[in-house]
Amino acid sequence: xxxxxxxxxxxxxxxxxxxxxxxxxxxxxxxxxxxxxxxxxxxxxxxxxxxxxxxxxxxxxxxxxxxxxxxxxxxxxxxxxxxxxxxxxxxxxxxxxxxxxxxxxxxxxxxxxxxxxxxxxxxxxxxxxxxxxxxxxxxxxxxxxxxxxxxxxxxxxxxxxxxxxxxxxxxxxxxxxxxxxxxxxxxxxxxxxxxxxxxxxxxxxxxxxxxxxxxxxxxxxxxxxxxxxxxxxxxxxxxxxxxxxxxxxxxxxxxxxxxxxxxxxxxxxxxxxxxxxxxxxxxxxxxxxxxxxxxxxxxxxxxx
Amino acid sequence: xxxxxxxxxxxxxxxxxxxxxxxxxxxxxxxxxxxxxxxxxxxxxxxxxxxxxxxxxxxxxxxxxxxxxxxxxxxxxxxxxxxxxxxxxxxxxxxxxxxxxxxxxxxxxxxxxxxxxxxxxxxxxxxxxxxxxxxxxxxxxxxxxxxxxxxxxxxxxxxxxxxxxxxxxxxxxxxxxxxxxxxxxxxxxxxxxxxxxxxxxxxxxxxxxxxxxxxxxxxxxxxxxxxxxxxxxxxxxxxxxxxxxxxxxxxxxxxxxxxxxxxxxxxxx
Numbered sequence: 001x002x003x004x005x006x007x008x009x010x011x012x013x014x015x016x017x018x019x020x021x022x023x024x025x026x027x028x029x030x031x032x033x034x035x036x037x038x039x040x041x042x043x044x045x046x047x048x049x050x051x052x053x054x055x056x057x058x059x060x061x062x063x064x065x066x067x068x069x070x071x072x073x074x075x076x077x078x079x080x081x082x083x084x085x086x087x088x089x090x091x092x093x094x095x096x097x098x099x100x101x102x103x104x105x106x107x108x109x110x111x112x113x114x115x116x117x118x119x120x121x122x123x124x125x126x127x128x129x130x131x132x133x134x135x136x137x138x139x140x141x142x143x144x145x146x147x148x149x150x151x152x153x154x155x156x157x158x159x160x161x162x163x164x165x166x167x168x169x170x171x172x173x174x175x176x177x178x179x180x181x182x183x184x185x186x187x188x189x190x191x192x193x194x195x196x197x198x199x200x201x202x203x204x205x206x207x208x209x210x211x212x213x214x215x216x217x218x219x220x221x222x223x224x225x226x227x228x229x230x231x232x233x234x235x236x237x238x239x240x241x242x243x244x245x246x247x248x249x250x251x252x253x254x255x256x257x258x259x260x261x262x263x264x265x266x267x268x269x270x271x272x273x274x275x276x277x278x279x280x281x282x283x284x285x286x287x288x289x290x291x292x293x294x295x296x297x298x299x300x301x302x303x304x
Numbered sequence: 305x306x307x308x309x310x311x312x313x314x315x316x317x318x319x320x321x322x323x324x325x326x327x328x329x330x331x332x333x334x335x336x337x338x339x340x341x342x343x344x345x346x347x348x349x350x351x352x353x354x355x356x357x358x359x360x361x362x363x364x365x366x367x368x369x370x371x372x373x374x375x376x377x378x379x380x381x382x383x384x385x386x387x388x389x390x391x392x393x394x395x396x397x398x399x400x401x402x403x404x405x406x407x408x409x410x411x412x413x414x415x416x417x418x419x420x421x422x423x424x425x426x427x428x429x430x431x432x433x434x435x436x437x438x439x440x441x442x443x444x445x446x447x448x449x450x451x452x453x454x455x456x457x458x459x460x461x462x463x464x465x466x467x468x469x470x471x472x473x474x475x476x477x478x479x480x481x482x483x484x485x486x487x488x489x490x491x492x493x494x495x496x497x498x499x500x501x502x503x504x505x506x507x508x509x510x511x512x513x514x515x516x517x518x519x520x521x522x523x524x525x526x527x528x529x530x531x532x533x534x535x536x537x538x539x540x541x542x543x544x545x546x547x548x549x550x551x552x553x554x555x556x557x558x559x560x561x562x563x564x565x566x567x568x569x570x571x572x573x
Binding site: 029033037102106110130135136145148209241275276280286 | 326543
């Protein structure tokens with residue numbers, strides 16, 4: 001009996017290690033690629049942040065925390081952080097509120113709403129470069145539509161992209177427009193998942209449209225709203241293309257938000273070490289933001 | 305009745321505002337330069353001059369072909385790598401797979417931009433600057449794609465594998481003959497998503513290409529603005545319209561799949 005048992009145990013172990021081998025075989029491509037293009041480089045970013053590294057990747061002197069210390073003291077970096085935070089504030093709430101409004105009106109049972117849903121989703125198919133180029137034209141000081149409209153109602157032209165009080169707002173406006181498509185699609189999906197029965201019983205109680213919207217729809221949509229907030233905040237921190245095309249970080253550094261700042265430091269000035277320290281700060285900020293959102297979100301969100 | 309009217313009014317008004325930039329870009333691409341200077345909203349007659357000019361000035365067809373190739377390779381790579389991983393997570397009950405799955409989940413916390421400097425150096429050292437390999441390889445492993453497919457694979461009954469196994473079906477054959485065909489809708493969603501996001505990429509192609517041989521349309525557009533925006537906006541807008549057509553068509557055809565796929569990811573993931 002005892003012998004038999006150990007045979008089955010051995011077979012089980014053999015089977016288990018076989019399974020492990022097979023499983024790893026299927027995971028191998030993903031593990032290899034993530035290793036080379038994600039885990040290795042994030043460790044290297046951390047490593048570079050403690051050294052002087054030149055534009056070709058030549059690692060020079062060890063400098064310890066010096067890059068981080070000078071970042072914290074640098075007025076440019078402080079301005080970049082302020083611009084980044086302002087940018088998140090300008091873009092995330094606006095894009096969610098507008099997309100939610102569009103999702104609510106497009107989820108009404110009306111003839112032809114498929115057409116409107118397609119229109120509202122369309123900016124998902126607009127690339128950063130194309131979207132930014134169109135807005136660059138709209139923002140043009142003399143030919144642009146925006147200033148033409150202002151002129152018609154007798155307001156002075158605004159230097160949308162070259163006035164440091166307006167540039168960040170203008171880039172944010174472009175970004176909000178481009179983000180509506182994806183947010184709309186996700187929120188509409190969330191709305192359609194809410195059970196009809198809840199509305200029917202609210203109808204019996206004689207609840208009005210807005211009572212239903214604020215008492216049923218929005219609370220039940222909160223997990224989805226939470227999801228679009230997280231991806232919105234992370235996406236804003238990662239903004240690059242529209243800055244490169246519209247303002248190049250200017251005027252006077254007012255739109256030099258963090259990824260653009262990393263790009264310039266590394267690829268225009270060739271300070272890979274200093275740029276890597278900024279990259280690590282970006283990583284830490286996103287980590288903290290995500291953890292905070294999960295902590296707060298878990299308490300606030302209602303699940304159906 | 306009143307209620308219907310209000311909703312149609314809001315829908316039409318929102319569509320006009322939201323779609324205005326695209327409509328105006330199309331309209332401007334058909335204008336003569338004088339009409340743009342006059343600040344007109346619609347062209348007096350439809351002129352294709354700007355389109356002829358933009359194809360003359362920049363090798364737009366070449367850029368389009370590069371973008372198409374890159375997006376197609378990334379899409380295929382993501383589908384293969386993601387479906388293999390998702391298959392392992394669902395159908396191969398090996399020890400430690402929860403741990404590895406958690407590891408994959410954690411990668412979502414690493415912003416890609418925080419890794420771009422070492423990645424750039426990797427491509428440089430491999431001699432992959434201005435190559436399709438450099439433009440595509442780093443994007444094959446997409447954790448989001450793995451989760452999306454895993455969610456779908458979980459809905460395939462395990463009994464199917466058990467009975468296939470009794471008929472002598474190997475694991476790989478089961479993946480190829482049963483799991484993939486049963487997941488057409490989420491594979492389409494992921495494929496369209498991968499193609500669109502790659503087509504629209506900006507920062508990475510800017511870093512790893514420095515001549516026209518492997519330049520994508522997005523970087524080509526940036527080049528066009530740098531050289532032409534002071535004078536010929538109708539030409540720049542024609543360029544914009546040309547690079548928007550492929551993705552807008554793909555989006556409109558695939559919207560149903562994307563909606564189902566992304567919604568599943570957002571709600572259950």
